[in-house]
Amino acid sequence: MVNPLKISLAPYIKGGLRKSLEPIAKGYLNLAGFKQVGLRYDDLIQEENDQMQKVLGRLSPREEYDRVWRLRRAINQSIQHKDLPAEQWSEEDSSQQRYLTDRIVQVTNEYTERELLDNPEFKIEPKHH
Amino acid sequence: MQRSLVLNSTNNFKTAFKPSLASSINLVFNAGTRFEDTQGVANVLKNFAFRDTQNRSSLRQVREAEAAGGVLYSSLTRDNLTLSADFIPGHEDLFLSLLADVVKSTKFAPHEYKEVVKPAIDSEVNAAQRNPLIQAIDAAHTIAFRRGLGNSLFSASEQPVDLQDVKKFASKVYSADNVAFLTTGQSDFSSNLSSYFNDLTATGQVSSQPSKYFGGEQRYSLSHDGHSHPSAFIAWGSTSPSPAHNVLAELLGGQSNIKWSRGLSPLSAIEEGNVNALNFDYSDANLFGFTVESSTDLNVKTASQKAVAALKAVAQNGVESAQLQPAIAKSKFNYTLYADSAQGWKQLNGEGLINNNLKSLDQVLGEFDGVSTTSIQQAAAHLLDNKVTLVTVGGRDAPYADELHL
Numbered sequence: 001m002v003n004p005l006k007i008s009l010a011p012y013i014k015g016g017l018r019k020s021l022e023p024i025a026k027g028y029l030n031l032a033g034f035k036q037v038g039l040r041y042d043d044l045i046q047e048e049n050d051q052m053q054k055v056l057g058r059l060s061p062r063e064e065y066d067r068v069w070r071l072r073r074a075i076n077q078s079i080q081h082k083d084l085p086a087e088q089w090s091e092e093d094s095s096q097q098r099y100l101t102d103r104i105v106q107v108t109n110e111y112t113e114r115e116l117l118d119n120p121e122f123k124i125e126p127k128h129h
Numbered sequence: 130m131q132r133s134l135v136l137n138s139t140n141n142f143k144t145a146f147k148p149s150l151a152s153s154i155n156l157v158f159n160a161g162t163r164f165e166d167t168q169g170v171a172n173v174l175k176n177f178a179f180r181d182t183q184n185r186s187s188l189r190q191v192r193e194a195e196a197a198g199g200v201l202y203s204s205l206t207r208d209n210l211t212l213s214a215d216f217i218p219g220h221e222d223l224f225l226s227l228l229a230d231v232v233k234s235t236k237f238a239p240h241e242y243k244e245v246v247k248p249a250i251d252s253e254v255n256a257a258q259r260n261p262l263i264q265a266i267d268a269a270h271t272i273a274f275r276r277g278l279g280n281s282l283f284s285a286s287e288q289p290v291d292l293q294d295v296k297k298f299a300s301k302v303y304s305a306d307n308v309a310f311l312t313t314g315q316s317d318f319s320s321n322l323s324s325y326f327n328d329l330t331a332t333g334q335v336s337s338q339p340s341k342y343f344g345g346e347q348r349y350s351l352s353h354d355g356h357s358h359p360s361a362f363i364a365w366g367s368t369s370p371s372p373a374h375n376v377l378a379e380l381l382g383g384q385s386n387i388k389w390s391r392g393l394s395p396l397s398a399i400e401e402g403n404v405n406a407l408n409f410d411y412s413d414a415n416l417f418g419f420t421v422e423s424s425t426d427l428n429v430k431t432a433s434q435k436a437v438a439a440l441k442a443v444a445q446n447g448v449e450s451a452q453l454q455p456a457i458a459k460s461k462f463n464y465t466l467y468a469d470s471a472q473g474w475k476q477l478n479g480e481g482l483i484n485n486n487l488k489s490l491d492q493v494l495g496e497f498d499g500v501s502t503t504s505i506q507q508a509a510a511h512l513l514d515n516k517v518t519l520v521t522v523g524g525r526d527a528p529y530a531d532e533l534h535l
Binding site: 113 | 188189192196220221240244
């Protein structure tokens with residue numbers, strides 16, 4: 001089963017290690033260049049699978065429009081080999097950068113649950129009278 | 130009913146139990162379409178039953194029911210919304226906790242509304258519109274009683290329901306004093322109810338406007354899919370339902386007890402079409418009418434005229450007691466059969482318990498026996514005093530109300 005979020009060690013890195021690694025991570029994200037063309041981190045997630053299609057279907061009309069607009073603007077900037085002016089770069093706010101993550105987790109959980117319940121091992125004990 | 134029915138009021142819940150081989154739990158809410166504050170909201174709530182809750186996903190509910198050997202379903206009438214679980218005995222606690230989940234913690238998730246609930250509603254509406262008689266009878270209720278009891282049973286896609294309204298309606302009707310618990314099984318497990326439902330809030334019993342009869346006319350064109358016939362529903366309403374109306378339906382349109390025979394009733398003698406008499410009983414009103422179905426519009430018109438003539442004959446000339454007795458007997462039999470069926474038992478007791486007007490079987494059968502030749506003639510005359518409700522599904526030759534020779 002595909003997990004659109006891929007494997008990540010990030011949740012397991014905590015405390016001092018996290019603190020020391022964070023500047024490196026931020027630097028990497030800036031070097032990656034997607035912010036400079038106005039894209040958010042979650043816009044980069046591969047969408048050619050059932051789970052992501054389902055996630056995208058759950059966006060509100062506004063969110064859906066904005067996403068398509070960001071993608072088109074980014075493609076346009078890429079063709080021109082130009083970055084957007086700095087005030088149009090995508091926001092630092094992580095909840096906006098990861099605007100799909102919660103919904104991806106929700107959908108993956110649904111898929112995992114279906115897989116589990118299609119091969120059930122749970123037991124319902126009947127009460128004897 | 131009677132000896133088999135045990136009425137309890139543990140924890141102030143209205144409950145009834147009937148011994149039976151298979152178990153079932155039915156939660157009957159005063160939440161039918163007549164209690165809607167926004168159009169179509171009751172139908173959406175019905176389709177939101179057994180969807181994601183805080184403790185169980187929709188899929189989990191279905192799989193658990195399957196694993197334990199049971200079915201879950203919800204049904205809607207103009208008066209009531211019923212959540213039901215039928216299952217083999219031994220799994221009472223599972224199904225009680227499942228139903229409690231549905232009532233107390235359905236999530237009403239926007240994506241679920243869009244992905245699952247709306248398609249279910251749409252297919253329900255489509256199926257209903259394919260059947261001219263369902264369409265006609267639903268529209269007839271609307272014309273006859275307008276708002277309240279006249280609210281459509283279906284949630285039309287032209288009137289999309291906002292999810293917030295569904296949540297609001299749910300929190301209003303899923304209330305401890307608005308529900309009757311009807312259980313069947315090998316032993317009475319009503320005492321278990323309180324541990325699952327005691328924290329259900331009591332926000333007061335919902336109420337609706339008392340019904341009023343209006344009447345009127347509506348014409349639909351028949352969709353030419355080749356499966357449906359021109360049809361008509363001719364009805365008269367009353368806000369004082371009486372057993373005479375049921376007997377009248379039996380007298381005029383009683384079905385034959387013999388296979389392949391059309392029977393001897395006045396309506397079955399109409400050769401132009403298939404005419405049946407129906408009486409829809411509700412808590413504070415009833416709608417008595419004829420369904421007419423035939424191959425052409427003109428036949429529908431002739432058959433409708435003859436059906437109306439049959440009712441007028443009763444109103445003007447009365448009936449012989451020799452005709453009345455079999456009709457009373459048949460009404461009593463039909464009622465008893467209905468009260469004995471799982472569906473009928475739920476419906477009659479649920480409504481009776483919530484509204485505190487539960488009647489015993491003997492009481493109802495006694496009322497049927499009380500119908501006399503004079504009371505049935507009066508009932509027919511009273512119906513005809515009112516403006517007729519006519520819904521036709523057909524072409525331009527389908528009858529207008531003034532062509533029925535009323």
